[in-house]
Amino acid sequence: QVQLQESGPGLVKPSETLSLTCAVSGYSISSGYYWGWIRQPPGKGLEWIGSIYHSGSTYYNPSLKSRVTISVDTSKNQFSLKLSSVTAADTAVYYCARGNPDIAAAPPGDYWGQGTLVTVSS
Amino acid sequence: QSALTQPASVSGSPGQSITISCTGASSDVGSYNLVSWYQQHPGKAPKLMIYEVSKRPSGVSNRFSGSKSGNTASLTISGLQAEDEADYYCCSYAGVFGGGTKLTVL
Numbered sequence: 568q569v570q571l572q573e574s575g576p577g578l579v580k581p582s583e584t585l586s587l588t589c590a591v592s593g594y595s596i597s598s599g600y601y602w603g604w605i606r607q608p609p610g611k612g613l614e615w616i617g618s619i620y621h622s623g624s625t626y627y628n629p630s631l632k633s634r635v636t637i638s639v640d641t642s643k644n645q646f647s648l649k650l651s652s653v654t655a656a657d658t659a660v661y662y663c664a665r666g667n668p669d670i671a672a673a674p675p676g677d678y679w680g681q682g683t684l685v686t687v688s689s
Numbered sequence: 690q691s692a693l694t695q696p697a698s699v700s701g702s703p704g705q706s707i708t709i710s711c712t713g714a715s716s717d718v719g720s721y722n723l724v725s726w727y728q729q730h731p732g733k734a735p736k737l738m739i740y741e742v743s744k745r746p747s748g749v750s751n752r753f754s755g756s757k758s759g760n761t762a763s764l765t766i767s768g769l770q771a772e773d774e775a776d777y778y779c780c781s782y783a784g785v786f787g788g789g790t791k792l793t794v795l
């Protein structure tokens with residue numbers, strides 16, 4: 568059974584960088600699929616952030632592209648998100664999810680983490 | 690990259706069928722068979738219900754079905770049950786999400 572687990576600080580100061588990691592178990596990232604991040608501000612809808620392949624190939628939401636970096640560590644079977652220059656508008660539950668086996672820009676797929684709330688506040 | 694358009698809310702009685710629409714553009718919904726639908730209960734992670742317009746993941750009830758015509762995709766839930774009450778989101782190519790639809794089972 569594929570499982571994903573997000574981890575990282577729950578509180579980040581404005582203008583700093585948000586950093587999260589998604590640990591994958593039950594499936595080797597090196598075996599394939601794109602792996603992505605999605606967020607959901609409290610009481611609002613879902614927003615796709617971006618995705619990465621085990622080779623390091625990435626696809627980012629154009630509206631966030633200038634601030635986002637997604638990386639992968641196949642040796643630890645995990646991938647990470649960095650979002651720079653955060654503001655209160657970046658406060659959200661951040662989810663990691665398995666994506667499409669072949670297409671970077673395809674919708675998120677069948678396995679999701681439980682989500683982690685990140686609050687941006689001084 | 691504009692969000693897909695979904696009705697804010699729909700409702701139905703147990704046993705009835707409902708349909709949720711998801712309208713995009715020729716650059717996303719209209720051009721790719723990559724529309725997915727997610728169910729989200731309060732405080733929970735989204736659950737994939739339909740992918741590639743009309744395919745159901747293993748374990749998802751066949752009461753859920755998807756279709757597409759032009760720039761509009763649709764999710765139909767037949768034989769409504771109380772546990773279907775949730776928020777539903779569509780998503781298309783380039784990770785464009787709809788605003789979500791709250792389904793109320795009366």
